[in-house]
Each structure stands twice: as structure tokens, then as C-alpha cells.
Amino acid sequence: MNPVQHANISVKRRGGELEDYIDIHALIDSTKMLCTDNRHRILHTFWGVQEVIIPIFGHHFENSAGQSIEVKDLCEKDHLLVDFHHRFIPTIGDFVAAMQDIPSDGLAKRLEKFHADVIDDPKLSATLLSPLSVTGQLKSLLITHNSWFINTILPMMGKSEAKLIDFDISPDFFFNPMRFELWMDNGMAAPPSAVKLQELKMKIA
Structure with missing residues (x-):
């Protein structure tokens, strides 16, 4: 998906206008200029949200409809989870492992x-x-x-x-030397962090 599509998701969920959200979604996807395949998604992580997105846009902002929007929630639900088919959000460690x-x-x-x-x-x-x-x-x-x-x-x-x-x-x-893993491609497989979490849940169950 592109930033406009993600911004339209935000409009449907949160009200306001596309311009309220497009800059955030564009920044999350801006790493496409560094790597043209889905290895680029280093900002599609909690690290990316916490260390890059929030320091730039703040924790909250008011949209054009006067609603207070939480940036972390917006990034996770309208972009990260969507791109990974709501299966997981990878960690920066998953990318480093690749x-x-x-x-x-x-x-x-x-x-x-x-x-x-x-x-x-x-x-x-x-x-x-x-x-x-x-x-x-x-x-x-x-x-x-x-x-x-x-x-x-x-x-x-x-x-x-x-x-x-x-x-x-x-x-x-x-x-360039980063390995392409299937989990990077729209959640086709689980990254190491999600596998470990699932194994832990199975042990607890």
C-alpha cells in the first residue's frame, strides 16, 4: 500500500481529512527510496514509531475534525498492522537478524x-x-x-x-546485503520475534 491508501484508512477510522495523516504515513514509507523492496520497512517497527515518528510528530495531534489523535495508535493500527495483514508487528531486532x-x-x-x-x-x-x-x-x-x-x-x-x-x-x-525474509512481504511468514512469542504462549497454555 502507498501513503495515500494508508491515510484514507485513517480518515475512515478517525475522521478528518487526508492531509491530517498523509505526512506520517509518507514518513513511515519513506525508506522505499533507500530500498525498493519490502526490506525497506525498518520504520514499520515499535522502534521506528518510538524513536523516529513520535519525536517528529509528537504523541498526539488534533485533526481537522477537532479530534485528538494518538500517533502511536495511528501508526500501529492504520499502517504497521495493515502492511503485515494484522498478523504481527516485527521488531527492529527482526530486521537486524536479517x-x-x-x-x-x-x-x-x-x-x-x-x-x-x-x-x-x-x-x-x-x-x-x-x-x-x-x-x-x-x-x-x-x-x-x-x-x-x-x-x-x-x-x-x-x-x-x-x-x-x-x-x-x-x-x-x-x-544491499540484508537478506529478504518472507515475513517482510506482507506477513507471508512470521518473523523470529513472533515465532518466539507464539512458542511462549503454547508453553503457557
């Missing part, structure tokens, strides 16, 4: 250098390091330590200005 072919030699030093070269405000570190905090995987930092996140996402958050420099890491560095 990054199995990322070269590991020298990765730590490369990320450290990138961080030192482009991050001049200590307050940004928590945002940039958030993928590592939730996954424990060093390679997860490639999701935030790249030219797209620095020059598109951080400026939209109002946390930094775009930098006119040559970047050592672009999104291609992690998207």
Missing part, C-alpha cells in the same frame, strides 16, 4: 569514526545508539549511523542540521 551478511571486520572502528565525525552534540548519542540499546547487536547501529539518518531524520526531529560532507556509510551498506 543483516547476516554485513562485514564484521573493522565494523566497530568504522562506526566509532562515523560517530566522531558527524555527531558533535552529546545529546544526540542516545538517539543514535538506540538500536544497539534494544538489540545488543553492534551492526544495528548501521540503521542510524548513515547519511540518510543524519541528513534526513535528525533534521526532521530538529536535532541537527544537514551536513554537506562525504559520508563513510550510506544505507546501501546494510540494505
Whole structure:
């Protein structure tokens, strides 16, 4: 689905006009410019909503019908769950697990250098390091330590200005070797996080 289709879902559920919602849905899908298949869906996660969407749009906004709209609920019910056929919402860890072919030699030093070269405000570190905090995987930092996140996402958050420099890491560095998994394709299979949850429920039952 495209952002207009998702925005129309929001209009039907919540009232108001398409323009009330289109920017949020467009940002969730903006990673299509980085990767043209469904591997692009790194913002279709709770991490994406919490660390990217909400910092840009806030927790709530008022639509043109005067209704208070919760951004988290909007993202989950009108976009994420819809794209995965209401079966699950993957975690950022699911995407990182698909990054199995990322070269590991020298990765730590490369990320450290990138961080030192482009991050001049200590307050940004928590945002940039958030993928590592939730996954424990060093390679997860490639999701935030790249030219797209620095020059598109951080400026939209109002946390930094775009930098006119040559970047050592672009999104291609992690998207190109990322494995395509069936769960990325509209919920055709369950991601590792959903499989583990189902196994736990079966044990409890």
C-alpha cells in the first residue's frame, strides 16, 4: 500500500481529512527510496514509531475534525498492522537478524569514526545508539549511523542540521546485503520475534 491508501484508512477510522495523516504515513514509507523492496520497512517497527515518528510528530495531534489523535495508535493500527495483514508487528531486532551478511571486520572502528565525525552534540548519542540499546547487536547501529539518518531524520526531529560532507556509510551498506525474509512481504511468514512469542504462549497454555 502507498501513503495515500494508508491515510484514507485513517480518515475512515478517525475522521478528518487526508492531509491530517498523509505526512506520517509518507514518513513511515519513506525508506522505499533507500530500498525498493519490502526490506525497506525498518520504520514499520515499535522502534521506528518510538524513536523516529513520535519525536517528529509528537504523541498526539488534533485533526481537522477537532479530534485528538494518538500517533502511536495511528501508526500501529492504520499502517504497521495493515502492511503485515494484522498478523504481527516485527521488531527492529527482526530486521537486524536479517543483516547476516554485513562485514564484521573493522565494523566497530568504522562506526566509532562515523560517530566522531558527524555527531558533535552529546545529546544526540542516545538517539543514535538506540538500536544497539534494544538489540545488543553492534551492526544495528548501521540503521542510524548513515547519511540518510543524519541528513534526513535528525533534521526532521530538529536535532541537527544537514551536513554537506562525504559520508563513510550510506544505507546501501546494510540494505544491499540484508537478506529478504518472507515475513517482510506482507506477513507471508512470521518473523523470529513472533515465532518466539507464539512458542511462549503454547508453553503457557
